[in-house]
Amino acid sequence: MSDTALLDVREVEGGYGEYRVLDGLSIRVGEDEVVAVLGPNGHGKTTLLRMISGLLRPARGSIYFHGQPIHARAPAEIAGLGISHIPQGDLVFPQMLVRENILAGAYLRWSERCERMRRILEDFPRLVPRLNVPARVLSGGERRMLALARGLMGGPQLLIVDEPSLGLAPSVRDSVYALLRKCAGDGISMLLVEEKATHLEGLADRVYVVESGRVVLEGAAVEILRDRSQLLRAYMG
Amino acid sequence: MGVRESLPRISATLLALLAVAAPLPFILPEYMITTLIMFFIWAVVAQSWNLVWGIAGVWTLGQMAIFAMAGYVTGWLILHLGLSPYLAAVLGIVGAVAASVVMALPSIRLRGVYVILMTISFHEIFRILLTTDTSGFTGGIFGLPPFEGFVSGDLGFGERTLIQYYIALAMLLVTAPIVWCILHSRLGLAFKAMGQNPLYAAARGISIFRTQVLAFIISGVLAGAAGAYWAQYFGTMQPAVLSYDTMVMVFAMMVVGGWASFSGPILGAFIMVWLSELLHATHELRELLLGLVIFVVSVTLPDGFAPKCARLLRLIREKAAPPRDAAARLPVRDR
Amino acid sequence: MNTAVSIVYTGFVLGSIFATSAVGLALMYGTLRFLNLAHGGFLIVGGYVAWLVADRLGVPFYLAMVIATVAGAGLGLLTYFSMLRPLLGVGSPRWDIATIMASVGLAIIIEAVILLVFGPRLKSLPPAIDGKIIVGTIVVQYNALFIGVLAVLILVVTHWFLKSSRSGIALRAVAENVQAAYLMGIPSGRVFASTVAIAGALATAAGVLLGSFYLLRPSGGLDPMMTAIVVVVFGGLGSIPGTIVAAYIIGMLQAAVSVFLGVKWASPVLFAFMILVLIVRPYGLYGRPEDVRV
DSSP states (O other): OOSSEEEEEEEEEEEETTEEEEEEEEEEEETTOEEEEEOOTTSSHHHHHHHHTTSSOOSEEEEEETTEEOTTSOHHHHHHHTEEEEOTTOOOOTTSBHHHHHHHHGGGGGGGHHHHHHHHHHHOGGGGGGTTSBGGGSOHHHHHHHHHHHHHHTOOSEEEEEOTTTTOOHHHHHHHHHHHHHHHHTTOEEEEEESOOTTOTTTOSEEEEEETTEEEEEEEHHHHHHOHHHHHHHHHO | OOTTTTHHHHHHHHHHHHHHHTTHHHHSOHHHHHHHHHHHHHHHHHHHHHIIIIITOOOOOOHHHHHHHHHHHHHHIIIIIOOOHHHHHHHHHHHHHHHHHHHHHHHTTBOTHHHHHHHHHHHHHHHHHHHTOOSSSSOGGGOBOOOOOSSOTTSOHHHHHHHHHHHHHHHHHHHHHHHHHHHTSHHHHHHHHHHHOHHHHHHTTOOHHHHHHHHHHHHHHHHHHHHHHHHHHHTSBOGGGGSHHHHHHHHHHHHHHOTTSSHHHHHHHHHHHHHHHHHGGGGGGHHHHHHHHHHHHHHHOTTOSHHHHHHHHHHHHHHHSOOSSGGGGSOOOOO | OHHHHHHHHHHHHHHHHHHHHHHHHHHHHHHHOOOOTTHHHHHHHHHHHHHIIIIISOOOHHHHHHHHHHHHHHHHHHHIIIIIHHHTTSOHHHHHHHHHHHHHHHHHHHHHHHHHHHOSSOBOOOOSSOOEEEETTEEEEHHHHHHHHHHHHHHHHHHHHHHHSHHHHHHHHHHHOHHHHHHTTOOHHHHHHHHHHHHHHHHHHHHHHHHTTSOBOTTTTHHHHHHHHHHHHHHOTTOHHHHHHHHHHHHHHHHHHHHHTOGGGHHHHHHHHHHHHHHHOTTTTTOOGGGTBO
């Protein structure tokens, strides 16, 4: 683990109204590191991501990015600092064309939008023939691709992806993971959330297992992912 | 709280209100009595509007058209068929209910702003047809010529106002408890369920069609009664009741008082009637101040005055009689 | 033949004006879910400001147009900061009712101020261009044609702005999904403010166009606002391309009704048309069905 953490989540608690989802959860993501958070559904993974990107405010605890506290900032500001969150359900802009969706992602880097779009589309060949259709007609896989492309347009230092493989056909899932590997190779730090550990090998550096809003297991990905029995035990409680 | 258990409380409240309101004509100057009559009329209309908009969640702007329909039918029947004002008023209410149902049916499958647009269209068509009518049927922009209302014109102005005051008071004191009982009945529950979540209400077996039409019918009866009363009180009927200004005024009563509550529209009618009376003294600044009040109240108190007043009353009551145990301190939800 | 040409010509001019005035309304509804019932007030402010600088101060028409537009943007910002921002986040039915009511209050204030400042007498804007040509039996006023073309120009610029500019894309992104827009780093507050400013500017610009067509009076914004509302509904509440197409269709319809049935019937037919649209196709030409139904 690197000493200067890019993202440092310390003891966050909170959730939705009275309902507390996170219960003193701490994770760190280092520079150039890919971290995966694993855990069963409904145990606070998405909530954690929403707190990092500012969509939800933690009741207690703090979140630092580059050593700066961000837990009280507005989501647009946090995105401006270089965190890009690909949310669950993708949240593409349905009535806008695919091209316009991608351009919306370039809001923070508007002057470089053409150059960035050309470069990013090289990695998303499936989107190229679909550029001039409204995003609502895309298939689930294309939608995920679009969400990723849009999220990369702002040139993030940290990419947060909520269940990258959720609801995708195997072939599409493989290409999503191939893309994520490429991003990691390009030096983008990443925080991924997944329910299953199956596709993380060779991508994740470190893994946290979260249960009932707390980290129950953490370690290097090679160890944790190899030792399935340990993982299984953590899942079963 | 069920309807039956609260009957003693309702009757007590009614008697108290009656005791306060009955001697007023002998105490207050005449212009205040006529203002109070306006308050009674508009309170009933605002109440009827709130039943559909605030409680049942159907955003209609057609209430003034219903009101006007009752007035026109009443006046027309008195004028042209020579019916007794009472019979004409009853038929006027029937006409209002018919108009209400006509608006209810096409808006059943719409929601929110779309209902506003649908009903404002009906209102506008009615208004334009009335004002551009040159056939003499409705009197066009001049309205229906004068006719005689409940109280014979032989009496002096003061006596007529006195009798009209009691009729209007009776109208409010009869309709308000009925609305209260409806709100606290099974039907009222269905209205509220539909207003808050129509999909869920439908899933729980509430027929949206039936509930919405019923809401419009009840509301039509109330607005119709007020409209028929209005026509005979003034002894004429003019398309001015359909003007944008009048609609805004009555709508403001509902919003300023507090939509979605029982007492809100009545409170709002009281505030707005007196406010507009007070503002007469400011002459050309009247409209400006009225607009400012509506603007400021809707921005600062989006729920209107009623919840604030309810909280105040509760505080006073708690001060006067502190609750015996801790359980009574739990927050009570606004009705 | 002549009747048809006349309807198309009048319909084009009317449609262009309707479109400019309706686009502002559609923008506000689309991004903020705010049905601005002070829209008529905005329109009329445009007319009076233009009259003030053009007729009283003798400023040329195009400059008067620019000044009125700037005033509209200012009025929009004032509306945003005094009324919409304090209400942001109050939740669905409250937001709608409070904003509608507050905008009605604002409309009354605007009308009252105009009455106090300018008095009740009718005013007319000097025409931008004098002269006319006669085509067959139709009199084509150069001014009317100019107004129509100017309206189209405004629409083209608005379209470009929404399609290609940074603020335009941000505006549409916020309109479609505020949360997703946040994640792109788009600050919703600034977008809301600029939307209302732009919508206000469009409304006053449309008011200038209307003012060079009809006489100005303090309550004169009400009827064009109603037309704008019908146009916006027909277009599919909040959809910009839908609004523009709808404006031309309704312009033609108005022109045809005036020719065949008489001017008296223009408004009733318009509202009957709105009822019909709401029954048959409540989501309008370009809207989304899921927004409408229970």
